[in-house]
Amino acid sequence: MTRLDGNAIAGELYDIFGTEMTAATGTCAGCGSARPLGELAVYLQAPGVVARCTSCDHVMIVIVEIRGVRCVDLRGTADVKKA
Amino acid sequence: MEGTAVRRRLNWQTGTVEELVSETPRTRSIRLGLPCWSGHRPGQHVDVRLTAEDGYHAQRSYSIASAPEDENLVLTVERLDDGEVSPFLVDELRTGDELELRGPIGGYFVWETARGGPLLLVAGGSGVVPLRAMLRHHRASGSAVPVRLLYSARSLPDVIYRDELTRLTGNNAIDVHFTLTREQPVGWRGYRRRIDRELLAEVAWPAVDRPLVYVCGPTDFVETAAAALVALGHEPGRIRLERFGGTGGSA
Numbered sequence: 001m002t003r004l005d006g007n008a009i010a011g012e013l014y015d016i017f018g019t020e021m022t023a024a025t026g027t028c029a030g031c032g033s034a035r036p037l038g039e040l041a042v043y044l045q046a047p048g049v050v051a052r053c054t055s056c057d058h059v060m061i062v063i064v065e066i067r068g069v070r071c072v073d074l075r076g077t078a079d080v081k082k083a
Numbered sequence: 084m085e086g087t088a089v090r091r092r093l094n095w096q097t098g099t100v101e102e103l104v105s106e107t108p109r110t111r112s113i114r115l116g117l118p119c120w121s122g123h124r125p126g127q128h129v130d131v132r133l134t135a136e137d138g139y140h141a142q143r144s145y146s147i148a149s150a151p152e153d154e155n156l157v158l159t160v161e162r163l164d165d166g167e168v169s170p171f172l173v174d175e176l177r178t179g180d181e182l183e184l185r186g187p188i189g190g191y192f193v194w195e196t197a198r199g200g201p202l203l204l205v206a207g208g209s210g211v212v213p214l215r216a217m218l219r220h221h222r223a224s225g226s227a228v229p230v231r232l233l234y235s236a237r238s239l240p241d242v243i244y245r246d247e248l249t250r251l252t253g254n255n256a257i258d259v260h261f262t263l264t265r266e267q268p269v270g271w272r273g274y275r276r277r278i279d280r281e282l283l284a285e286v287a288w289p290a291v292d293r294p295l296v297y298v299c300g301p302t303d304f305v306e307t308a309a310a311a312l313v314a315l316g317h318e319p320g321r322i323r324l325e326r327f328g329g330t331g332g333s334a
Contacts, residue, residue, distance in 0.1 A: 010189040011186075
């Protein structure tokens with residue numbers, strides 16, 4: 001599966017958060033490393049979108065659309081700070 | 084205060100194709116007239132959406148090739164033979180057609196004069212597109228930041244913006260290096276191998292100069308370049324990456 005990065009989901013993140021998010025800093029709930037969301041390892045062909053921490057591979061964001069409703073799982077993200 | 088700014092939704096808008104330029108046999112630049120465009124930053128992209136007669140949507144992201152200072156928005160698109168959107172944009176789209184898009188999108192893979200430098204740009208194939216927006220912005224803003232571009236393509240006919248980039252080498256602040264990985268013309272004096280640690284050591288500023296680095300291209304290309312840069316001592320925090328998906332082969 002092709003690994004992309006957070007730039008590839010910039011539009012989806014904008015839709016969800018209502019603002020530009022790729023330059024925002026996300027903290028991984030698995031290992032605590034804090035990096036720009038643009039650097040996340042992103043897989044688009046999973047069932048939905050999966051974004052993983054580049055340090056420990058922990059799943060930080062999952063986005064799935066079910067019957068027109070977008071479901072966003074951020075349990076793997078401990079914190080997000082706007083740039 | 085930024086918190087009080089009105090948040091703008093990322094709305095779809097319709098542009099009109101004003102000009103089409105074939106850059107290489109596989110890429111085409113699309114100049115658009117957009118009545119509601121709010122401006123962009125160099126390195127950002129747009130989402131393009133095609134709608135079939137039965138209502139089916141296909142959506143892809145394309146980097147903006149023009150500088151904010153340019154009069155019109157320009158996208159440069161590479162045809163992926165098994166793609167849903169790019170074959171239409173490269174082969175079927177005509178001047179005067181309408182195109183639905185939203186943007187600008189992204190804020191991480193962005194370079195503006197105020198970020199400073201020295202600036203090292205590393206491109207694989209069509210990964211040169213957002214870097215070209217940065218180069219045009221550099222020139223339009225009269226920036227004195229030293230820039231080096233290392234651009235890897237399969238062959239000379241595959242080099243996008245070839246004339247424009249070749250002309251840039253006359254500029255004191257900008258150095259352009261090409262590497263042709265599959266086929267070189269007779270008498271080629273540029274590089275002729277894939278990007279690796281040795282090539283980056285030769286072209287890049289040493290790590291002690293702390294260049295800002297932007298790498299864009301297919302995933303394998305970007306990861307090879309990033310690993311080599313870190314091995315050469317460049318700070319990961321000063322390296323920004325953008326991976327392109329969907330390409331079968333790498334540059």
